[in-house]
Amino acid sequence: MRQKLILTCAITGAADSTGKSDKVPVTPEQIANSAIEAAKAGASVAHIHVRDPETGKGARDPKLFAEVVERIRSSDTDIVINLTAGMGGDIEIGSAEKFMDFHPDNSDMVGPIERLAHVEELLPEICTLDAGSLNFGDGSTVVINTPDMLRIMAKRIQELGVKPEIEVFDTGNLWNARVMCEEGLIDSPPLFQLCLGIPYGAEATAKHMSVMVDSLPAGAEWAAFGISRSQMPMVAQATILGGHCRVGLEDNLYLEKGVFATNGALVEKATKIIELLGSSVMTPQEARDHLGLKKRN
Template sequence: MNQDVIITCALNGAADTAHRSPHVPVTPEEIANAAIEAWNAGAAIAHIHVREPDTKQGSRRVELYAEVCERLRASDCDIIINLTAGMGGDLYIGPDENPTAFAKETDLVGATERLIHIEALKPEICTLDCGSVNFGDSNLVYVSTPEMLRQGAARIKELGVTVELEIFDTGNLWFALQMMKEGLLDDNAMFQLCQGIPWGTPPEFSLLKGMVDMLPDNTNWTAFALGRNQLPWVAQSALLGGHARVGLEDNLYLGKGQMATNGQLVERAVNIIENMGGRIMTPTQAREKLCLRGTQ
């Protein structure tokens, strides 16, 4: 078991969840406040998406990310900022008779454009989604090709930002390890093992164990699962030597019929880890553990 656990709070994501829960933060002020709430509850890292305030849908606008970062950096909160760089990969295939008639919801840009806000704001951590995958039961494909990934990884390394590699299936992990062999990733690259996202890796403990066994020694990694599996995966991840992730991006409920806040989910994760005999790392301790910029 990992005795010293870093908790990440994934505050909001980009899915259409803000219409399902009043606690999903939407505006930059709400997102920054949610990060501070998570920090007060014990989170060391805030994983952040931004949304359009009027539609509540996911956004790539740099000025929204900038306002969130400015609010956090101006506060007393020292939480580690982890910005998504996964937006811009949504491809909605057209109907069967005309599949190249992509739906208006398509938001597909290249690797460089997905990193514009990372270049502008230099967060301590940003994500890299390590492969293409079918999302849900419609015609949505998340596109992240090997060439896109190589370009994105190289640019993130140039910027001096620590990369968190989002692993949605075993092939994603295989390619992430290939990028390590090619020297495209710094030694402190982090792995996020994502389970329960249709149609990636199912939330099965045996599959988590198999992916963990593929990781290099002394790798910093976290696993999470969606919905009702989120809190059990806090324990599963720590037991196998990893860290923990909770938050409203992945799960809206604290219990059956009970809507959660980000802070409540972090508090529950803290209780799970501490009741197992583990310790919760502060942001300062996490920076040292992860060899983030300025601590290497």
């Protein structure tokens, strides 16, 4: 177990959660304010998606990302900025009767470099790299991340001097990521995020987390999270196994049964669990020093 670990707060995500809880931030101002709230509660890193302010749906407009990042950077609160680069790979392939009849409202598929437009413009300290394709939940939606697409994205992220957080949803994703590390597309030490409990990847159990940790490259930094009711149990499990942790409204809307959470409240609850287990949370600057990051202004 680590003496100190990095605690990430995933601020809003892109899922259809805004109609389920009014605590989920939607506008750039709300997202930035929620990230600042998480920082004041003790988070080391803010993982950021943006949403269309009118519809609340997940978006990848660089202008929306820019407003969020500028608001955070101009505040008097420090936090490491981690921007998603996972948008732009979603396809709803249609039904058995109309296979490959892509649903325009639920499909958003662009090239690998276009998916990094906001990263190139804003140069966050960290951005995500989703290391494989996934049957995303029930229905007909597939998230596409082919090996060739990932190589192009990894190389560009490396050229930009941004630290990739490699999001892995199952052991096959881990295998793919290890190959990219061996090919020199990801600098050492790599940073992994084990994404557990998302249908239909690895389940949020101690066994699945342990198997994935055992499959990591030697010397890798890693974090893990669970979604919904498994969020806090996975905080405890990751802490015990020596990893870093993630919480936030992207992954879970509730503080406890029947009580909607805020990002600040989730960070505070996770911090208590981490401290009860004998560890503590790094400050943003300690997280930068640990990962070899340079603060961006």
